[in-house]
Amino acid sequence: MSVMKRLSGIVQAKTNKLLDKAEDPRESLDLSYQKQLESLQKVRRSVADVTTAKKRIELQASQLQTQADKLQSQAKAALTQGNEDLAREALARRAALADQLTELETQHQQVQAQETKLIDTAQKLQTQVDSFRTKKETMKATYTAAEAQTKIGEAVSGISESMSDAGMSMQRAQDKIDGMQARAGAMDELLASGALTDLTNPVDDIQAQLDKASTTSAVDDQLAALKAEVAVGSAPPAAELPAAESGDAPS
Amino acid sequence: MIVRILGEGQYDIAGAESSVLEGLDSVLMEAVETGDESAFAAALDALIAEVRRTGTPVADDSFAPSDLVVPFSDSTLEETKGLLAEPGGETGSEDR
Numbered sequence: 001m002s003v004m005k006r007l008s009g010i011v012q013a014k015t016n017k018l019l020d021k022a023e024d025p026r027e028s029l030d031l032s033y034q035k036q037l038e039s040l041q042k043v044r045r046s047v048a049d050v051t052t053a054k055k056r057i058e059l060q061a062s063q064l065q066t067q068a069d070k071l072q073s074q075a076k077a078a079l080t081q082g083n084e085d086l087a088r089e090a091l092a093r094r095a096a097l098a099d100q101l102t103e104l105e106t107q108h109q110q111v112q113a114q115e116t117k118l119i120d121t122a123q124k125l126q127t128q129v130d131s132f133r134t135k136k137e138t139m140k141a142t143y144t145a146a147e148a149q150t151k152i153g154e155a156v157s158g159i160s161e162s163m164s165d166a167g168m169s170m171q172r173a174q175d176k177i178d179g180m181q182a183r184a185g186a187m188d189e190l191l192a193s194g195a196l197t198d199l200t201n202p203v204d205d206i207q208a209q210l211d212k213a214s215t216t217s218a219v220d221d222q223l224a225a226l227k228a229e230v231a232v233g234s235a236p237p238a239a240e241l242p243a244a245e246s247g248d249a250p251s
Numbered sequence: 252m253i254v255r256i257l258g259e260g261q262y263d264i265a266g267a268e269s270s271v272l273e274g275l276d277s278v279l280m281e282a283v284e285t286g287d288e289s290a291f292a293a294a295l296d297a298l299i300a301e302v303r304r305t306g307t308p309v310a311d312d313s314f315a316p317s318d319l320v321v322p323f324s325d326s327t328l329e330e331t332k333g334l335l336a337e338p339g340g341e342t343g344s345e346d347r
Contacts, residue, residue: 003279003331004254004272004298006340007320011255013339015316138312158314161255169258172323172330 014164015157025143025159029136032163036129036170043122043173050118054111061104068097074206081213090206125173132166139163253309254302255317256324262306272319275301283331291328299324 018028075090139159146156252269255261264272275298282291302321309315322331 002273002276002319003283003335004276004319004321006335007257007322008255008317010334010337010339011257011317011320013337135311139314142312142314157316161316162314165255165257169323172258 011161011164011168014168015160018160018164018167019156025156025163026140028163029139029159032166032170033129033132033136036125036132036166039170039173040122040125040129043118043125047115047118047122050111050115054108054115057104057108057111061101061108064097064101064104068094068101071097071206074210077210077214078206081210081217083209083213086206086209093206121173128166128169128173135162252319253315253317254306254319254321256299256302256321257326258323261309261315261317262302263309264302264306271301271305272298283328283335286328288328291331295322295324295326295331 021028071090071094075087075094078084078087078090139162143156143159252264252266253261254264254272275294279291279294279298282294298321322334326334
């Protein structure tokens, strides 16, 4: 069996269908051109959608990165305070964020690839539409000439076959675009659902513990300084007392 | 003989050179039937190269029905299978 003969039969069938429908091929040509322009618009919108999805992923990645950096410095601060358990907790959370970042990176690559494909499709489609605009005028002129010479039959089936081909090309581009749009939409939903954001805004209990520890340590310092003063001089300056009193309670 | 490459245009191939094309065509068909993706891509490339090599592009203002039709040059195996399953394919092959 032959691919080329079978395809020829298929294109013929499409062409016959087209001929059955069309009253004047010149009108179908204009209609077909309109449809192509619409497709082009659709592709351009898809490009914009995918670019938005890409930017969202980038924003999320940068938020995650900030959070990871923060946890890193918190771990360091905890160690400085001698709180190894807290440092371990901070590092564990940081590791979880790193996993998410890797996942985001993978998704970024996918979206990037989609964007590239869509831009490429838009460019090809633009070329196709431009050339069709010229070609359809030629087709219309040929049809008009053939009509005048009563050679209309062959010209019509030839022109119609070209239109079938153009239609199949457009359908094909459209199918590809729909597929890409579906994937971009799924990605967008995933991002919007917040499935990826769980760890970006945790209640910062690590920072709370660090702050508490450093407050306590500041109070301890003040207390020690005060104790030293009290021990050295039996008459401390009155002005210093109110400040020291406020820090007195926790100890 | 007029051959159309889908999405590209028509080529006029002078009469008797079609035995090479027929050979390439059946290799392509075999690849479709066995589902061999890489064999399919290679066969399609070869077929299209042969049409371009031996044919003369048909002028834009000349419209004649094609005798043979070649799949889109960047077709996948899957896509071509789908296309061949469309109406007209079976009757087209039984006729000849």
